[in-house]
Amino acid sequence: MILVTVGMQLGFDRLIRAMDEIAPTLDMPVIAQTGRGQYCPVNMETHESLDAGEFEALVAESKLIVSHAGVGTVLTAQRLRKSVILVPRRADMGEHRNDHQLATAKQLSGRPGILVVWHAAELGAAIRESLANPDLPDGEPKASAELLNTVSSFIERGQV
Amino acid sequence: MMRSSLDPHDVCYATTHKDMAAAHGIEDAAELPDCNQRTPIRALFCLIAAIRLVLKERPSTVISTGAAPGFFCILAGRLIGAKTLWIDSVANSEQLSMCGKLSKHIAHECLTQWSHLASDTKPRFRGAVL
Numbered sequence: 001m002i003l004v005t006v007g008m009q010l011g012f013d014r015l016i017r018a019m020d021e022i023a024p025t026l027d028m029p030v031i032a033q034t035g036r037g038q039y040c041p042v043n044m045e046t047h048e049s050l051d052a053g054e055f056e057a058l059v060a061e062s063k064l065i066v067s068h069a070g071v072g073t074v075l076t077a078q079r080l081r082k083s084v085i086l087v088p089r090r091a092d093m094g095e096h097r098n099d100h101q102l103a104t105a106k107q108l109s110g111r112p113g114i115l116v117v118w119h120a121a122e123l124g125a126a127i128r129e130s131l132a133n134p135d136l137p138d139g140e141p142k143a144s145a146e147l148l149n150t151v152s153s154f155i156e157r158g159q160v
Numbered sequence: 161m162m163r164s165s166l167d168p169h170d171v172c173y174a175t176t177h178k179d180m181a182a183a184h185g186i187e188d189a190a191e192l193p194d195c196n197q198r199t200p201i202r203a204l205f206c207l208i209a210a211i212r213l214v215l216k217e218r219p220s221t222v223i224s225t226g227a228a229p230g231f232f233c234i235l236a237g238r239l240i241g242a243k244t245l246w247i248d249s250v251a252n253s254e255q256l257s258m259c260g261k262l263s264k265h266i267a268h269e270c271l272t273q274w275s276h277l278a279s280d281t282k283p284r285f286r287g288a289v290l
Contacts, residue, residue: 071250071251071252072251074290075250075251075290097254098254100253100255100274100276103253103274104253106276107274107275107288111290141289141290142289143162143288143289144288144289147247147271147273147286148162149165150271150286151166151223151245152168154221154223154243154245155166155221155223155243158268160245160269160271160284
């Protein structure tokens with residue numbers, strides 16, 4: 001099963017519509033958490049929102065997660081060692097107040113288990129590639145060496 | 161996640177959920193009442209508890225990884241002359257949390273875990289837990 005999630009606050013029709021078009025070409029079901037969008041999917045099981053327990057259970061069952069670039073989803077996916085494809089929301093398309101998701105995706109891009117798709121047209125190919133050659137997170141998320149060194153340095157010398 | 165930097169030192173952990181600390185092998189964590197900007201009475205109790213804890217432990221350094229109870233510990237840390245470090249939660253990728261913004265004025269150093277939210281002084285970016 002592929003789980004699609006756009007967070008519990010805003011709709012994200014560009015991603016939901018793209019996934020609804022891709023769903024029939026995949027040989028597994030797609031379950032989508034859609035938020036308050038306008039578009040009505042026909043090829044996917046949908047839920048406007050999911051509570052934390054339901055969401056976690058679906059992540060655990062999924063083969064792959066396709067998500068907006070929300071930190072909550074990324075943390076859950078990494079903890080449960082699932083691959084996630086991120087499609088960042090864009091302010092110029094009215095998908096969020098600002099472009100922090102582009103910046104978030106840029107910082108996360110290339111980490112084990114995280115693939116960023118910048119254009120919806122590339123999503124189908126990215127999903128097929130990810131299913132064929134899964135790129136899984138390499139374990140529990142770890143603090144970067146830079147952050148650990150900074151904390152040590154602050155404790156010992158008061159400098160960051 | 162930052163235990164390897166903390167373990168060489170004498171550390172007192174404070175949490176709002178003792179069972180969470182125990183689940184990570186910290187049995188003697190101090191507990192503070194959870195609170196936020198919508199629970200002013202609990203916030204007052206939490207502030208008092210944080211000041212009492214800091215007066216009892218007399219830390220040389222106070223580090224908070226976020227939220228109001230941690231902010232109160234930083235505030236109390238300033239009162240006793242401790243070095244204070246705010247590390248804003250990795251969950252805040254759109255903007256610094258409210259306590260994070262306050263900590264820019266209170267804590268000695270303030271870190272964000274997102275490079276696009278960083279500035280030259282406060283908050284700085286020095287890596288992330290992700």
